[in-house]
Amino acid sequence: MGKKEVLLEIRNLHKDYGNGPVLEDISLQVEKGEVIVLVGPSGCGKSTLLRCINGLEPIQGGSILLDGREITDGKTNWSQVRQKIGMVFQSYDLFPNMTVLDNVLLGPLKVQKRQKAEAKAQAEQLLARVGLLQKKDAYPRELSGGQKQRVAIVRALMMEPEILLFDEVTAALDPEMVREVLDVMLELAESGSTMLIVTHELQFARAVADRIVFLDGGHIVEMDDPETFFTQPKSDRVHRFLNTFVFASQSQERKHSESQ
Amino acid sequence: MTKYAPMYVQAAWLTLRLGVIGILCSLLIGLVCAILQYYRVPVFRRIVRIYIELSRNTPLLVQLFFLYFGLPKAGIRLSSEACAIIGLSFLGGSYMAEAFRSGLEAVEKSQVESGLSIGLRHGQLMRYVILPQVISTSVPAICANMIFLIKETSLFSAVALADLMYVAKDLIGLYYKTDEALLMLVISYLILLLPISLAASWLERRVRYAGFGN
Amino acid sequence: MQDLGIKVLFMGNNFWRLLMGMWITIRISLISAALSVVFGILLGMVMTVKHPLIQVLTRIYLEFIRIMPQLVLLFLVFFGLTSTFGINLSGETSAIIVFTLWGTAEMGDLVRGALISIPKHQYESGRALGLEPIQIYRYIIIPQTLRRLIPLAINLVTRMIKTTSLVVLIGVVEVVKVGQQIIEANRYTVPDATFWIYAVIFFLYFIVCWVISAGASALEHRWKN
Numbered sequence: 242m243g244k245k246e247v248l249l250e251i252r253n254l255h256k257d258y259g260n261g262p263v264l265e266d267i268s269l270q271v272e273k274g275e276v277i278v279l280v281g282p283s284g285c286g287k288s289t290l291l292r293c294i295n296g297l298e299p300i301q302g303g304s305i306l307l308d309g310r311e312i313t314d315g316k317t318n319w320s321q322v323r324q325k326i327g328m329v330f331q332s333y334d335l336f337p338n339m340t341v342l343d344n345v346l347l348g349p350l351k352v353q354k355r356q357k358a359e360a361k362a363q364a365e366q367l368l369a370r371v372g373l374l375q376k377k378d379a380y381p382r383e384l385s386g387g388q389k390q391r392v393a394i395v396r397a398l399m400m401e402p403e404i405l406l407f408d409e410v411t412a413a414l415d416p417e418m419v420r421e422v423l424d425v426m427l428e429l430a431e432s433g434s435t436m437l438i439v440t441h442e443l444q445f446a447r448a449v450a451d452r453i454v455f456l457d458g459g460h461i462v463e464m465d466d467p468e469t470f471f472t473q474p475k476s477d478r479v480h481r482f483l484n485t486f487v488f489a490s491q492s493q494e495r496k497h498s499e500s501q
Numbered sequence: 502m503t504k505y506a507p508m509y510v511q512a513a514w515l516t517l518r519l520g521v522i523g524i525l526c527s528l529l530i531g532l533v534c535a536i537l538q539y540y541r542v543p544v545f546r547r548i549v550r551i552y553i554e555l556s557r558n559t560p561l562l563v564q565l566f567f568l569y570f571g572l573p574k575a576g577i578r579l580s581s582e583a584c585a586i587i588g589l590s591f592l593g594g595s596y597m598a599e600a601f602r603s604g605l606e607a608v609e610k611s612q613v614e615s616g617l618s619i620g621l622r623h624g625q626l627m628r629y630v631i632l633p634q635v636i637s638t639s640v641p642a643i644c645a646n647m648i649f650l651i652k653e654t655s656l657f658s659a660v661a662l663a664d665l666m667y668v669a670k671d672l673i674g675l676y677y678k679t680d681e682a683l684l685m686l687v688i689s690y691l692i693l694l695l696p697i698s699l700a701a702s703w704l705e706r707r708v709r710y711a712g713f714g715n
Numbered sequence: 716m717q718d719l720g721i722k723v724l725f726m727g728n729n730f731w732r733l734l735m736g737m738w739i740t741i742r743i744s745l746i747s748a749a750l751s752v753v754f755g756i757l758l759g760m761v762m763t764v765k766h767p768l769i770q771v772l773t774r775i776y777l778e779f780i781r782i783m784p785q786l787v788l789l790f791l792v793f794f795g796l797t798s799t800f801g802i803n804l805s806g807e808t809s810a811i812i813v814f815t816l817w818g819t820a821e822m823g824d825l826v827r828g829a830l831i832s833i834p835k836h837q838y839e840s841g842r843a844l845g846l847e848p849i850q851i852y853r854y855i856i857i858p859q860t861l862r863r864l865i866p867l868a869i870n871l872v873t874r875m876i877k878t879t880s881l882v883v884l885i886g887v888v889e890v891v892k893v894g895q896q897i898i899e900a901n902r903y904t905v906p907d908a909t910f911w912i913y914a915v916i917f918f919l920y921f922i923v924c925w926v927i928s929a930g931a932s933a934l935e936h937r938w939k940n
Contacts, residue, residue, distance in 0.1 A: 348619035558924035560880035655784035679798035
């Protein structure tokens with residue numbers, strides 16, 4: 242694997258809401274085509290990190306560079322930068338006043354001023370790819386959570402972003418709908434999209450990630466390839482975190498230690 | 502009774518015309534005020550707040566008297582119709598502003614963020630995402646305000662406009678046709694307001710049941 | 716001219732007369748509001764009864780009162796009762812009747828809304844304890860609805876005060892009428908008194924209503940948490 246070009250670079254990022262740091266000295270490089278999964282306990286700052294990258298939260302120190310250009314220097318035209326950074330949210334947030342097709346066409350037509358016929362063709366192709374072409378004229382209220390989230394992914398893809406941010410996109414879904422969304426994301430990863438994913442689905446993280454980043458208390462505690470991360474975590478903190486997801490083995494361990 | 506009907510029709514027409522103009526102005530004032538508050542525009546936001554308090558806590562009749570009798574003494578002379586329209590808009594603007602404001606507050610912050618994340622600028626966000634949602638959630642309140650404002654037009658006779666009340670009062674005072682005059686008055690307002698009221702409750706049901714939801 | 720006009724306010728007991736006029740307005744509103752609360756609670760309870768005739772009658776009453784401008788109602792009572800039934804009412808009595816009819820309708824609807832928003836199991840668990848219907852209302856339902864109702868009832872008072880300004884049009888001598896008398900009396904000595912008197916009346920109304928509605932929203936805010 243040769244040295245790839247760095248798409249997104251975060252340098253010593255510091256984020257503070259005014260009552261102590263939320264993110265402290267975060268540095269991270271995302272290469273083109275790379276899939277990074279951010280994991281960690283609730284409130285560790287992983288969602289905040291994504292929001293900083295998309296300019297939804299101001300930062301108090303450090304810098305973020307996209308394609309080698311700083312986007313946190315206060316002179317950024319966010320409308321332009323956000324076209325290159327697609328983001329999908331936990332609560333889908335489709336626009337309820339528009340059909341599925343209008344939802345995904347709003348950005349291309351109003352922001353990018355593309356031709357309607359061409360954008361519509363792309364939208365239909367992408368909707369077909371996530372299995373929702375027959376729903377193109379439906380309103381969001383007629384869709385299930387999983388369907389809405391897949392539309393939200395298409396809406397982000399329509400802007401042809403260089404990098405995609407996923408903020409706990411399956412956290413609000415019924416368990417049986419999680420899979421259909423994760424499948425779409427897996428397919429995107431395989432087709433070479435650059436992705437930054439925040440999730441609690443560790444199985445999925447292991448399958449999709451090139452690198453896992455573990456955040457705790459606003460710091461990057463560990464950064465590794467998935468195999469190493471899940472089988473031989475370096476820090477005790479990660480070990481404990483992983484154990485909270487494994488009920489059976491924990492009780493077995495306890496039995497084991499009790500019998501000793 | 503039919504003898505007086507044309508007078509009532511003419512008066513109802515005047516009421517309706519001034520009412521509609523007043524309502525349109527109210528909607529415009531209300532929208533501007535609500536948006537100034539929504540974006541927390543400094544200074545303007547204060548002015549809007551003061552305007553809303555002044556408008557909501559004073560009676561239209563006193564507002565009209567001030568415009569019609571008081572202002573000329575300060576060198577501003579307005580016609581009866583102008584007073585009526587300004588008065589109704591001054592009153593209605595604050596009610597409409599409150600209707601829009603609660604509609605704006607009901608739009609989730611995450612809607613704004615997802616709009617921003619596809620690169621929409623603030624103006625586009627307002628136009629394509631926020632306002633369409635606000636208008637649908639505010640429909641019941643806006644309809645209620647419209648009915649309220651049309652009812653308030655009954656005060657226009659106080660600034661010498663020949664509206665329905667004026668005609669009725671004339672008939673009572675000059676011809677002692679009290680019963681007929683009052684009956685016609687009630688019928689006129691029923692004809693004027695019942696369709697709006699029914700349409701409003703139909704719209705409200707539609708909005709509530711077939712609302713966008715999420 | 717400015718310093719000329721405003722002085723009319725301090726001539727003789729003019730300001731005091733305006734305040735007394737305002738008091739007439741407030742008195743009419745308070746009497747009507749108090750009666751409205753009493754009748755409104757009764758009406759609201761009656762409206763929850765699921766009897767078709769009761770439903771239709773209360774509905775018609777409510778819709779008619781709400782759709783008619785209050786000024787029309789005032790005319791109906793003030794002029795109509797006299798001509799049709801020969802009952803001669805003073806302007807003030809007519810006003811109290813009309814505002815009570817109107818306030819009862821508004822209050823009744825609020826009470827009905829508050830009552831039906833109380834979950835059914837509250838009634839059922841009351842009955843399960845063996846409470847009489849009156850006792851269920853007295854100990855369970857009324858205390859729960861009261862908190863929601865009081866701010867709304869206070870708002871009704873401010874609406875009533877504003878609406879009471881209409882009584883000048885049926886000849887009641889209240890603040891606007893007193894103002895007009897002062898203007899008339901000083902027509903030649905202080906010609907621009909009109910501007911100042913109406914401005915003062917405007918702010919008198921504003922102060923009274925603003926204080927009351929600020930109180931209501933403070934109460935609402937405190938009880939929400």
